[in-house]
């Protein structure tokens with residue numbers, strides 16, 4: 001009789017322990033899917049502010065400024081300055097009313113050897129990056 005009671009007691013204890021253990025593990029299972037969208041949205045340029053600061057840090061710095069800067073080895077590229085903001089704005093042909101006429105859009109969407117960045121320098125800008133630049137121009141190229 002005592003054996004039976006202790007067996008029931010033990011089973012109950014195991015059940016309680018199993019329930020107690022399953023709760024935290026459920027929680028940690030649900031954490032990664034919660035964290036992932038946040039990571040992705042930080043990675044995607046489409047979710048960053050539509051500003052020159054984003055354009056500079058996400059596109060110009062990694063893909064353009066090693067050529068387009070006053071110390072650049074290519075003297076032609078060194079004269080086309082993309083930094084700072086006030087200097088970029090001096091390229092009037094980059095900011096026409098119809099943004100598809102923009103020299104900036106034209107240069108990054110070309111498919112020949114005059115594309116920016118130049119083919120020998122690496123891959124073209126991604127569709128998402130080109131879309132960001134379009135949206136930025138449409139928004140009136142905010143700083």
Ligand code: HEC
Pocket residue numbers: 059060063064065066067068074076077080091093103104107108116117118121125
């Ligand atoms: C490998 C070096 C190199 C890289 C990288 C590069 N460029 Fe250029 N870029 C040049 C050269 C060289 C020219 C030609 C300058 C000239 O003769 O007018 C040029 C010209 C341009 C022009 C035309 C300037 C004008 O108004 O006449 C634009 C716009 C431009 N680049 C944008 C970019 C952008 C945006 C990036 C980055 C996405 C980039 N470039 C990356 C070398 C480079």
